[in-house]
Amino acid sequence: MGEFKVHRVRFFNYVPSGIRCVAYNNQSNRLAVSRTDGTVEIYNLSANYFQEKFFPGHESRATEALCWAKGQRLFSAGLNGEIIEYDLQALNIKYSMDAFGGPIWSMAASPSDSQLLVGCEDGSVKLFQINPDKIQFERNFDLQKSRILSLSWNPSGTHIAAGSIDYISVFDVKSGSAIHKMLVDRQYMGVSKRKCIIWGVAFLSDGTVISVDSAGKVQFWDSATGTLVKTHLVANADVQSIAVSDQEDSFVVGTAEGTVFHFQLVSVTSNSSEKQWVRTKPFQHHTHDVRTVAHSPTALISGGTDTHLVIRPLMEKVEVKNYDAALRKITFPHRRLISCSKKRQLLLFQFSHHLDLWRLGSTVATGGKTSGKFLVPGKHGDTLPLSKDADHLLHLKTKVSKMPAFLRSAVQILFSEDSTKLFVASNQGSLHIIRLLEGSFKHLHTFQAQSGTVESMCLLAVSPDGNWLAASGTSAGVHVYNVKRLKLHCTVPAYNFPVTALAIAPKTNNLVIAHSDQQIFEYSIPDKQYTEWSRTIQKQGFHYLWLQRDTPITHISFHPKRPMHILLHDAYMFCIIDKSLPLPNDKTLLYNPLPPTNESDVIRRRTAHAFKISKRYKPLLFMDLLDERTLVAVERPLDDIIAQLPPPIKKKKFGT
């Protein structure tokens, strides 16, 4: 399958923002995640935890609270004092509304989904009515002395618990007055701390209030009497988050030490009805503060400053040992942040608030086998002198303002191969085609969204000859447009799982689609049907190890000279599919290392199968062919990210 010169790029200085809130939606099995830079991401837990939607953030919109209401409506609130509702179809912000209480620290939707409660800096708890189009302020509860950091509704909706500094208040929703004020001990293992911050509260249906605080305590209170029932000291540092399961038989807390503790309600003896809360398992999947946790019916979800989203399945709740039973750690976004100019050897990096343009370096090639920062297969590990450093060309932060209104918000943009056309997927679900001229542009055509949907297209692919444009949204199928005739050519049959990557092969105009369940389809655009190869692989099925990979394929490309090859990669592997070779079955070795060159051809041919996989580069954010013999791989080592994070809380480690 040939050797490549590889540009191994490690200067993409990407650091994901820390996770601030997660909110789990039981109805749609989706997870909303907000990060410290205001970004909100939606993960579809049913589709292999694919990050299907994404709302870019802004520095001024630091989210502090996130909640789902009325099934599909997502609200966030932040330190700028605004409550924001997101439009999950159009992928933009529906509206924002100031709560007039200073920075908002907490938010909770009522069990009936009709009301929204926010806790503000000035100590006020504000109740909003959720109307179909907007939210409307209803009233204030009794003003408290200090900021309201946490809120929780009683499942019956009659009472709420609000965690503040040094105390927890219990409000009667009807009257809006505080009926109990439960003071929390500042003492921490005999040492008195200055303040005890109630980071989280949870109100159970039996009237128990569970609080977590900065002294490392998890406390159980009786809300009827306002008394402390039990204390669990779980950490030496703050316990920052709590989430209770819907059945109220288990809850999870996250600490600043990076540990997540699971508490379960177990019966004291098998034949008595008496039950007690027991701390069961600790999970140490984080290095930094666990700022937020969520409890889905089958998994514990946690996220924090170390930017990982960790989904830890509860083995006892998982019915069959399948894909869902594995621990998932999501660090990188499930979309492409890098694009590459093949001819000019330029790389464009997308950051949350700016773009970087780099030119690749090179070395004096000696013997045709060396390169700078490059690695030659078979001679890997050598570091070769760089004759020319990679240049940092541009740092784009400003936006061009002279844009027509319809182009204001683009979800995805794409140039045609010959750079004469620009394809823009805008947020109304429409696609615009723009002809680029020297210094100006001209709007050519708009493909309107299919009738009845306003879903935005997130992925675009154009054929190298410029005739075909494929576009895919988060749920609907892939649409193929004829650019020449400016009309919809066909729609690929819908599939249950969202599309993670799209590409159209040169010459044959086969559309290759990768889905989040790791299936790959090849669809012939001219024939309007799946190709023979695609049918074969669907019939035979993919290798089980292939299906068990836990990151989606984010990029597909083709070899200009070898039409039988498809190049694709996810975060942990790079794969060349050779369609001419037999498919692997479950008995063959999927991840066979590339056989050494000196091995006899017979053995190589016998063991060869269609999937050539290289796991040398990881985490791999981008990989593409520059020319026939050169690859560029962009890696982002996790250690480099950790080095840029604030130092974690020091813990004494035994034996050091």
Add this chain to the structure above:
Amino acid sequence: MAGPRKGTTGSGRKWLGPERERLHQGTHSCSPAWPVIPSLRDGCVPRLCRYRPCKYLFCVSGDFVKVYSTATEECVHVLQGHRNLVTGIQLNPHNHLQLYSCSFDGTIKLWDYLDGILIKTFTVGQKLHALYTHALAEDSVFVTIKKEKPDVFQLVSVRLPRSPRQDAEAEEPCLVLDYISPSPKCVAFGSQGEYVAAVRDFYLSVYFFKKKATSRFTLSSSGNRKHAKNNFTCVVCHPKEDCIATGHKDGKIRLWRGFDDEKKYTYTCLHWHHDLVMDLAFSATGGSLLSGGRESVLVEWRDAAEKTKEFLPRLGATIEHISVSPAGDLLCTSHSDNKITIIHRNLEASAVIQGLVRDSSILTGLMIDPRTKALVLNGKPGHLQFYSLQSDKQLYNLDIVQQEYINDYGLVQIELTKAAFGCFGAWLATVEQRQEKEGELELQMKLWTYNKKTQGFVLNTKVSMPHEDRITALCFCNAEKSESPTLVTASRDGRFKVWVLADDSDIYREAVGWTCDFVGSYHKYQATNCCFSEDGSLLAVSFEETVTIWESETWELRCTFCQRAGHVRHLCFGRLTCSKYLLGATENGTLCCWNLLSCALEWSTKLNITVMEPDPRSENVAAVSRSSGGSDLFVFKPSEPRPLYVQRNICSEEVRWGVFVPRDVPDAFTSEALQWLNRSQFYFLTASQSLLTFSSKSPEEKLTPTSKQLLAEESLPTTPFYFILGRHRQQRGEQADGASENELVQLPLTENVPAISELLHTPAHVLPSAAFLCSMFVNSLLLATEARSAEEMPDDVDMEEEKASDSSEEEGDVPEKVQHADHTDVGEDLRQQLSQLSKCEEKELRKLRRVDYSWVTAP
């Protein structure tokens, strides 16, 4: 019982060959050679002591079960009867005055531990590895037995038949759990007896009696580093809740809950131990969990929470077992150094029962402290232990190295290699060494003087690097007439050094110290041993194959002996009439005897000697040789080449060290072969660190007689009656024998009367009514003196209250006691009268008892 032991000498079996007595096979039995480590259980005796609920502590020691008093740490009873190692003990859940024990000999025995009486023996017929009882299991007990296949053990329940006979066959065992671990720590019964938990390797199995189903929970045992040490080590069950605590090899403790559902089970991890958890115990109420391991720290986990734990550190050695008293006020831990620590509930160690420390390698050999007559040898790391052979108790530990011992694998520790007493216990010389690499030897010699004021040894002189190489021998000149103490060290560097006590005074104080007086060598050979003659005039130093004789006055070389039979390993001068002989044993198995007057070889013989010890009280020399079958003992006089006594195969393993312990009172063995034991007793230590001796007495007799009396006295409550009785006894004692004032001697006098002792030892409920017995009993007492009857009655009533065991009694007891009574020499005729007269009553009593048997067994 108090009488001197006479007349046992001739009794057949014991003298077919001298009985080997196991002296210290683990008070608390921590030998790695025993696959099953017996358990400690605390006994609660509510009826006897109302004020202190937990009075007795049971521990398994070899074939015996020892009963200790928690208050005095005194061993009050030794329950003996098992023919093999006792592997498990449990209190009878239906009667807290009784104890079950099981053994490798295939029997379960039921004891009345207050009196040390065997009540019943149930024969199971298979090796029993562990014993468990439960209150709800009516009359069954649970034992671990081995299947035919090796390494497959089963937990079975055994129904114990209710029959009046003393020996009974247990019914056919019924299988409960298969494939379990033989260790008693690996099985535990749930609080209400609803389930039993067993652990082995990587899984926990829970058997539910009601459901008759087993749930099995497996931990990951994959090869990856994180889970590699997940093995279970022990299991306990919570006394109130459905919670199982398990200990693991990596030091974790897991608390399992919800295990009645194989899917919904959950566990909590507690992790403090860095090495495996040796044992776990829940407190009596279940409020806290106790754990211990190699760290020698007892950890108490309050509320089973990780953050609220308390420690009791510095317990001295690895905690092997933890036991909690049923009333919850006391804990006790047993340690690998043969020690039991009794700990109050507030984690304060209240008492220590220490036996002979046995977990370090013995390098110093066996010595006798001339002052205390205690056996001295290596104890804890870096310590010398003083062990009293008479009371089977450690007297004290002398810290020689005086450095904190760091307990970790792979660390090269400072070892105490040599020690010697000099000048009748006034001086002690010790040598410690540490060698990490070849050529990096650290050597230190310390000389300790006995301080009369503090009654202990005080460091006097410290010599660092006394030699260039290892010190092979160390000896004091112990001659009575020697004016200044002299010490000789021999080393592999080819020299021997003579150290003398010299004046070390300066302007601040008067002091003495040791200095090197003379350095001798012989052809650069390595010095292998040294020895002073009895009068101290000659010093023999062996240099590899050559023995050199030096005059101690002038340190001149007198003569040399060379036998060319390998390096000389043992060297000693003859004593008393044989002082002209020098004995040397070589590596190649030759024993030579040289005549110092003629400077010639007197005799030599082929003998592969491992131990050669002269008796300080006689001319005898004991030599132990290693042969294919085991070790053989030879006792001989240097003057005559024929041995006095030969005992083949004294033990199957190698004998490492031996010592003669002078007797306080010389024994009078008439048998010629045993005369060598008259003045001293020979103790020897085997490779597996068992300390053995030649004994003339049955184990029963070795029990210190006072302990039983102390018990009897303790059991008397201090009531007004007690004072009257006490006074009365004194009076009686005076009447009987004016010379004897000691009450302890007086007390057993009443017990020597068979009728009374019979009456007192019979359980109250099998006796006829007190009114019926009263007149007989009083009559028997009246005969002795008129004043007694009124006062003795309360005693009787008292005893009736106390003894509430449903036991049948041993019948063989009585004649023996008669025999003892015969031997008492105080007030002989009076007591003889007494016993004769009471014999008829005794017969009557027995008759009555037989009649009454039937209702005991009625359900």
